[in-house]
Amino acid sequence: MQGPKTEELIRILNSLPQSQMAGSIRLFSAPGRINIIGEHVDYAGGIVLPAAIDFRISAAVRTNGTNLFRIYSLDYDSWKISETLQYDPIQTWSNYVLGVVSEAGKIGLPVPGFDLAFGGNIPQGAGLSSSAALEVVTAYSLSELFGWNLSKTKIALLGQSAENRFVGVNCGIMDQFVISVAKPESCISLDTETLEYEYISLEWKDCELVLIDSKVKHSLKDSEYNDRRKETESALEKLKKIRPTLTSLYHAEEEWLDESKELTPREMSRALHVIGERKRTHNVIRSLQKGDAIEVGKSLYSCHDSLSRLFEVSCPETDYIVDWMKGKGVMGARMIGGGFGGCVLVLDRIGRGSSLFSECNDAYSRKFGVSADIYPIKISEGVREER
Known part of the structure; x- marks a missing residue:
């Protein structure tokens, strides 16, 4: 193929x-x-x-x-x-x-x-x-x-x-x-x-994943992506002063942040996101293994909230799409990728994607003056030689 x-x-x-x-x-x-x-x-x-x-x-x-x-x-x-x-x-x-x-x-x-x-x-x-x-x-x-x-x-x-x-x-x-x-x-x-x-x-029984493209284009080279990495690295170095055996920010505990008197507010926020994401990821792994799509969806919303408030890599357009989906009872949604635009990943019951997107896009277009795109997706294989 x-x-x-x-x-x-x-x-x-x-x-x-x-x-x-x-x-x-x-x-x-x-x-x-x-x-x-x-x-x-x-x-x-x-x-x-x-x-x-x-x-x-x-x-x-x-x-x-x-x-x-x-x-x-x-x-x-x-x-x-x-x-x-x-x-x-x-x-x-x-x-x-x-x-x-x-x-x-x-x-x-x-x-x-x-x-x-x-x-x-x-x-x-x-x-x-x-x-x-x-x-x-x-x-x-x-x-x-x-x-x-x-x-x-x-x-x-x-x-x-x-x-x-x-x-x-x-x-x-x-x-x-x-x-x-x-x-x-x-x-x-x-x-x-x-x-x-x-x-x-990821063989969902009665659920599907779709992508909604906000059409806000981002370039990680020109965005604040590198700044976020520097902030997480500086937070780690400061925490290592009180926890010398700490190898990565991911393995820090929330109570340690208060012990450090050196973290800036930004470093504190970035660390809170990373620590929270560890907990969400373990929850999603357990939920996938049990086939609990509802719990996965809750973690997607929680992840987006953290990316928007604590890591500050969302934007008004992706925030709007996620909030709209949540208001309509969609199972889960969050921005994905480096941020500052791009796509929202949506998890919902099979068959609702097109009608929900059409309604969402009408409201989105009125607010932002641009139409989003919807991409139905299938989970695929990696790099390959074509025969």
């Missing part, structure tokens, strides 16, 4: 001048992702429950027998052709590919010239990790192309390294990891401190 837009990607690569040393075209794809619970804890050593969704980026890739990296974005209808690995402030989309190449070179992996054309249907700026999908599909396809034989865990770490060191977003490991290892109808319980994980079933 081929991913979206593969025929067009093949045509684009075939239109290039070809060296006699060029290899055959191979096709790969990687999914977007959602996170059920455990938001903004992946860089604090916490447990997260992400899953892949059936929106994907596809890539057509081949060796080209030269020293050039020839990269094409179908979405931007733009080429990036380069022999060097320098950050491009204009064609910023290319940095997710070049970053993988740069980080691979730093750990001794050979990267001869290649052609890569990519495109897909993951909405950009919606908090569904289109950038991580591009990093992972690049890392996986080059590993297969050049015989690196990297494990899925190392694929994820290479993608994260590209985003941290080349792109400049200090993200955690969650997005790249689940995009690498995901299975259909399952989320993973991932300990971001140890990288140990297990699959947990």
Whole structure:
């Protein structure tokens, strides 16, 4: 089964001048992702429950027998052709590919010239990790192309390294990891401190997940995302002065916050969110194992409230959608992703999504002057080669 837009990607690569040393075209794809619970804890050593969704980026890739990296974005209808690995402030989309190449070179992996054309249907700026999908599909396809034989865990770490060191977003490991290892109808319980994980079933009997895109576009590089990470890290360092054995903010206890006389109000709020998210995540794991969707929904609402009030990464538009859903008796809803816009994840009984969305969108459009989008989703598998 081929991913979206593969025929067009093949045509684009075939239109290039070809060296006699060029290899055959191979096709790969990687999914977007959602996170059920455990938001903004992946860089604090916490447990997260992400899953892949059936929106994907596809890539057509081949060796080209030269020293050039020839990269094409179908979405931007733009080429990036380069022999060097320098950050491009204009064609910023290319940095997710070049970053993988740069980080691979730093750990001794050979990267001869290649052609890569990519495109897909993951909405950009919606908090569904289109950038991580591009990093992972690049890392996986080059590993297969050049015989690196990297494990899925190392694929994820290479993608994260590209985003941290080349792109400049200090993200955690969650997005790249689940995009690498995901299975259909399952989320993973991932300990971001140890990288140990297990699959947990998401086969709802009479419930479904949908996404509502606020259409407020966010860029983590330009947002306060990095500031939030700095605040959690500084809170940890201050708490370690009174609890020297503390390894991560995720494992702190709420009463310890009052013991520290150094925490700023912002650091206190960020720590309260992380600690509360630990408790919510354990509750959701138990609820999923028991098939208790109602309890999962309650945790989603609680998570959103914490993200909005304590971590301050929501926005008026996503707050409005969540509040509207709660007022209509929807089982659960929360913003997902880095924040500052993007999508709301909604859990409700099967069959109500379209009618509820239509009613919600009418009110949303009147208030904000823009229409939201609804994305029915299925839980999908991770990065793969298309046959």
